[in-house]
Amino acid sequence: MRVPFLRMKEIGKRFPGVQALQDVTFDAFQGEAIALLGANGAGKSTLMNVLGGIISPDEGVIQINGKTINIKTPKDASEIGIAFVHQEMALLPTMTVMDNMFISDYPVSMKIKINRAIMRKQCSEVLDLLGCRISPENYIRDLGTGDRQMVEIGRALLGQNKIFIFDEPTSSLSKREKLNLVRVIQKLKDEGMTVIYITHFLNEVYEICERVSVLRSGQVVGGGTIEEVQMINLVRLMVGEVKIEDRGTERITSVDNPIMEVSSLTRKGVYKDINFTLHKGEILGFWGLLGSGRTEVARGVVGLDPVDSVKMKISKNGELQPATPDTVRRQIGMVTEERRVDGLFLPMSVKRNMSMANLNNLIKKNSSVIDKSKENLLCDEFVDRLNIQISDKEQIVETLSGGNQQKVILGRWLEVNPSILIMDEPTRGLDVSAKAEIARIIVRIAKEGTSIILISSEIDEMMSLCDRFLVFNKGKIIADLAYGVSEDKLVGLAAGADEVIQEGDNE
Amino acid sequence: MKFDSNTVKLACSKTDSIIKKYGEKRRYRKIVTVVVVILIIAVIYIFVPRFFNPRNLKNILVQSSTLGLMAIGMTLVYLTGGMDLSIPSVMALSGIIGAILMQSGVNPVIAAIITILAGGAVGAINGLSVSALKMIPFVVTLAMMQVMSGVSTWITNSVSVVVPLSYINIVLFKIAGLPLPVYIFIVITAISTFLCKSTLSGRWLYAVGINMNSAKVCKIPADRIVFFTYVFSGSLAGVTGILLTARLGAAGPLMGSSNVILDVMSAAVVGGVSIYGGVGSPLGAALGAVIITVLNNVLNLLRVDFFPAQVIKGVLIIVFVALDSFRRKK
Ligand SMILES: Nc1ncnc2c1ncn2[C@@H]1O[C@H](COP(=O)(O)OP(=O)(O)OP(=O)(O)O)[C@@H](O)[C@H]1O
Ligand SMILES: [Mg+2]
Numbered sequence: 039m040r041v042p043f044l045r046m047k048e049i050g051k052r053f054p055g056v057q058a059l060q061d062v063t064f065d066a067f068q069g070e071a072i073a074l075l076g077a078n079g080a081g082k083s084t085l086m087n088v089l090g091g092i093i094s095p096d097e098g099v100i101q102i103n104g105k106t107i108n109i110k111t112p113k114d115a116s117e118i119g120i121a122f123v124h125q126e127m128a129l130l131p132t133m134t135v136m137d138n139m140f141i142s143d144y145p146v147s148m149k150i151k152i153n154r155a156i157m158r159k160q161c162s163e164v165l166d167l168l169g170c171r172i173s174p175e176n177y178i179r180d181l182g183t184g185d186r187q188m189v190e191i192g193r194a195l196l197g198q199n200k201i202f203i204f205d206e207p208t209s210s211l212s213k214r215e216k217l218n219l220v221r222v223i224q225k226l227k228d229e230g231m232t233v234i235y236i237t238h239f240l241n242e243v244y245e246i247c248e249r250v251s252v253l254r255s256g257q258v259v260g261g262g263t264i265e266e267v268q269m270i271n272l273v274r275l276m277v278g279e280v281k282i283e284d285r286g287t288e289r290i291t292s293v294d295n296p297i298m299e300v301s302s303l304t305r306k307g308v309y310k311d312i313n314f315t316l317h318k319g320e321i322l323g324f325w326g327l328l329g330s331g332r333t334e335v336a337r338g339v340v341g342l343d344p345v346d347s348v349k350m351k352i353s354k355n356g357e358l359q360p361a362t363p364d365t366v367r368r369q370i371g372m373v374t375e376e377r378r379v380d381g382l383f384l385p386m387s388v389k390r391n392m393s394m395a396n397l398n399n400l401i402k403k404n405s406s407v408i409d410k411s412k413e414n415l416l417c418d419e420f421v422d423r424l425n426i427q428i429s430d431k432e433q434i435v436e437t438l439s440g441g442n443q444q445k446v447i448l449g450r451w452l453e454v455n456p457s458i459l460i461m462d463e464p465t466r467g468l469d470v471s472a473k474a475e476i477a478r479i480i481v482r483i484a485k486e487g488t489s490i491i492l493i494s495s496e497i498d499e500m501m502s503l504c505d506r507f508l509v510f511n512k513g514k515i516i517a518d519l520a521y522g523v524s525e526d527k528l529v530g531l532a533a534g535a536d537e538v539i540q541e542g543d544n545e
Numbered sequence: 546m547k548f549d550s551n552t553v554k555l556a557c558s559k560t561d562s563i564i565k566k567y568g569e570k571r572r573y574r575k576i577v578t579v580v581v582v583i584l585i586i587a588v589i590y591i592f593v594p595r596f597f598n599p600r601n602l603k604n605i606l607v608q609s610s611t612l613g614l615m616a617i618g619m620t621l622v623y624l625t626g627g628m629d630l631s632i633p634s635v636m637a638l639s640g641i642i643g644a645i646l647m648q649s650g651v652n653p654v655i656a657a658i659i660t661i662l663a664g665g666a667v668g669a670i671n672g673l674s675v676s677a678l679k680m681i682p683f684v685v686t687l688a689m690m691q692v693m694s695g696v697s698t699w700i701t702n703s704v705s706v707v708v709p710l711s712y713i714n715i716v717l718f719k720i721a722g723l724p725l726p727v728y729i730f731i732v733i734t735a736i737s738t739f740l741c742k743s744t745l746s747g748r749w750l751y752a753v754g755i756n757m758n759s760a761k762v763c764k765i766p767a768d769r770i771v772f773f774t775y776v777f778s779g780s781l782a783g784v785t786g787i788l789l790t791a792r793l794g795a796a797g798p799l800m801g802s803s804n805v806i807l808d809v810m811s812a813a814v815v816g817g818v819s820i821y822g823g824v825g826s827p828l829g830a831a832l833g834a835v836i837i838t839v840l841n842n843v844l845n846l847l848r849v850d851f852f853p854a855q856v857i858k859g860v861l862i863i864v865f866v867a868l869d870s871f872r873r874k875k
Contacts, residue, residue, distance in 0.1 A: 380758035395763040397745050406745040
């Protein structure tokens with residue numbers, strides 16, 4: 039048998055209340071990509087954090103070419119040539135793209151002066167390689183989530199690295215960017231690099247990886263070459279049986295029950311003259327590429343970002359009445375795109391995060407004292423229903439796995455059960471079975487009368503859930519299509535028009 | 546495959562024992578704190594036996610109550626991620642206003658009420674600047690501190706305003722040997738701790754301090770909460786003004802001198818309140834106030850000069866802030 043280039047041997051790691059890794063042995067070879075798979079909370083990120091020097095394991099060693107090495111800090115890891123694209127992004131919003139890319143290792147000339155020309159050059163080379171259209175001088179705060187993710191990836195590509203860890207890199211990328219990433223990974227493999235790839239999208243595994251390794255509850259439960267394992271087996275290994283719900287073709291077509299009307303919504307330079315109506319019990323899809331305005335419009339509607347002009351009406355006691363984004367927010371639930379930026383309260387407990395939007399309903403009669411038993415009860419109910427992996431309700435949300443953090447946000451809004459729910463990438467970071475469960479829940483609450491605005495980059499999810507699609511492009515709604523429209527048409531509308539803009543953009 | 550029901554059961558029982566251990570670790574930390582406190586008391590007992598004189602202890606309680614009330618006000622502001630540097634100067638000015646009113650014949654009770662309202666009004670100005678005008682708390686309250694001490698000095702010509710004996714007698718009225726301020730301190734500590742820990746507004750307070758963006762998404766009236774904390778700290782400054790004026794027998798601009806703010810901040814920080822927001826409780830700040838007062842008292846009994854005492858206190862605060870940020874990192 040070949041000696042693996044990288045071997046993590048018998049790794050064990052225990053956190054308070056959970057054995058995150060137990061006796062995990064993980065091999066990776068040069069010139070190949072290995073997929074690291076597993077359900078939410080299986081221990082994938084923890085294993086990679088061990089490799090990246092972010093946490094130190096309780097047991098086990100790391101070997102490269104059969105030689106045991108010591109990785110104690112992230113700096114050790116990067117000196118060995120390990121590049122890590124983290125699941126949770128950590129960019130400095132007030133600095134530029136190139137500053138962020140070089141932050142840990144600025145090129146300097148004459149020992150003192152930061153050489154910005156070199157930075158700019160290397161940075162644009164990497165961005166070109168990734169097919170990313172942003173400039174090195176852009177500020178991170180002005181970028182959308184997808185572009186930020188590309189910056190994170192770009193950072194890993196700088197310098198002389200041998201091992202590349204991608205922890206769910208595609209969870210906020212659209213199709214075009216995914217393709218670029220696949221191309222880049224292929225190039226890395228051709229150059230003899232080692233790629234470790236974590237994802238919940240199995241099709242990506244088949245596209246990118248040669249081998250897989252599956253974790254379950256912190257233990258290796260299977261693996262092998264891609265030919266040896268079949269998709270169905272993989273799913274069973276990771277999460278057990280999954281019941282995928284197909285909504286079939288049953289859709290809402292009645293348009294006589296408007297619950298919210300938005301007209302001439304404009305924010306200069308972002309979107310212009312947006313008009314749409316949301317009906318009771320409808321699942322309305324906002325479809326478009328990253329940066330097309332779909333997220334921005336949703337945020338504008340609920341007053342999370344300022345808008346320049348808007349006319350809104352929202353249903354109160356069965357009648358449409360004038361409203362403003364700020365009043366609308368009080369009646370709407372919003373699962374935001376970036377859970378850590380404007381979703382979670384990271385240092386707070388799971389319980390408090392879950393009940394935060396629902397406190398008004400959790401107070402004792404005629405007082406403002408919180409009814410703790412009611413709070414506990416509801417928390418338990420949704421932890422159970424969403425199968426959130428925690429050691430205890432008081433666990434700090436920051437220490438949950440990425441997917442489980444997302445579930446906490448979903449639980450929060452299901453607990454409130456608002457009449458309108460906006461969900462921006464609600465299944466980001468969720469494993470296959472959790473995705474299926476969320477889809478089931480979305481369909482059910484819509485049936486019960488909740489109106490939903492759904493934003494997702496996953497066309498399958500959109501096709502199987504939405505009653506109607508608004509297609510966004512460059513800050514405009516370019517089509518309003520009922521269920522029944524073909525996938526090709528949706529993709530074409532979003533992407534095709536994108537090409538036109540690309541040509542127009544060539545200054 | 547090594548995955549059967551037995552391993553699951555094993556894993557579950559393991560998890561249970563780990564959780565228990567974790568709980569023990571927390572208890573262990575509490576024990577450590579208690580041990581440290583006992584040690585400190587022992588040291589004081591050996592080196593400054595006069596400290597345990599009942600009159601001195603009573604004195605400490607009375608002094609803690611004024612410092613503690615201000616620290617509680619500061620704590621609520623800290624919890625939302627803000628700060629209020631104007632507390633002592635507002636305290637002084639509202640005390641002066643009360644005293645002047647009484648000198649011109651206003652009923653002491655009415656004067657006291659006006660004193661509190663005056664403090665609250667200044668707090669409201671701070672609150673509006675921060676919440677509605679989005680100004681930086683540090684800058685706003687620093688400027689307010691300047692304005693307040695300026696006005697205090699100006700309207701009193703740096704001369705203390707004496708208050709009538711009847712007023713002093715009401716405010717320092719003794720129950721079971723302890724004067725009213727101590728009870729006020731205990732009651733306000735209890736109420737504000739309850740407010741923070743168990744009520745809607747309390748939960749919101751912490752949420753706003755931890756993540757303003759998330760708070761907005763969760764429909765929390767963040768601006769209102771922030772505004773309220775400044776009004777609260779201003780009003781408590783007013784209350785403190787009443788108590789301190791009675792204790793000193795007069796109100797003057799020196800009551801709010803700038804080293805008082807240092808004590809207020811230290812009390813909060815030593816009491817486990819984070820200056821980054823979202824962590825701590827009024828009870829902690831109240832205990833912190835007792836600790837700072839004890840420290841002042843001991844340094845005083847040991848006849849440590851003012852300046853070395855400042856150094857010792859300053860170092861102590863740095864240590865606590867360092868501990869705080871270390872704890873946050875963990
Ligand atoms: N600092 C920590 N303290 C306590 N528990 C932790 C900590 N970090 C991770 N865990 C726990 O370890 C387990 C594994 O988490 P990990 O992040 O590795 O999962 P994952 O496989 O990456 O899942 P996901 O697909 O959701 O990202 C989880 O149960 C998590 O709660
Ligand atoms: Mg993870």
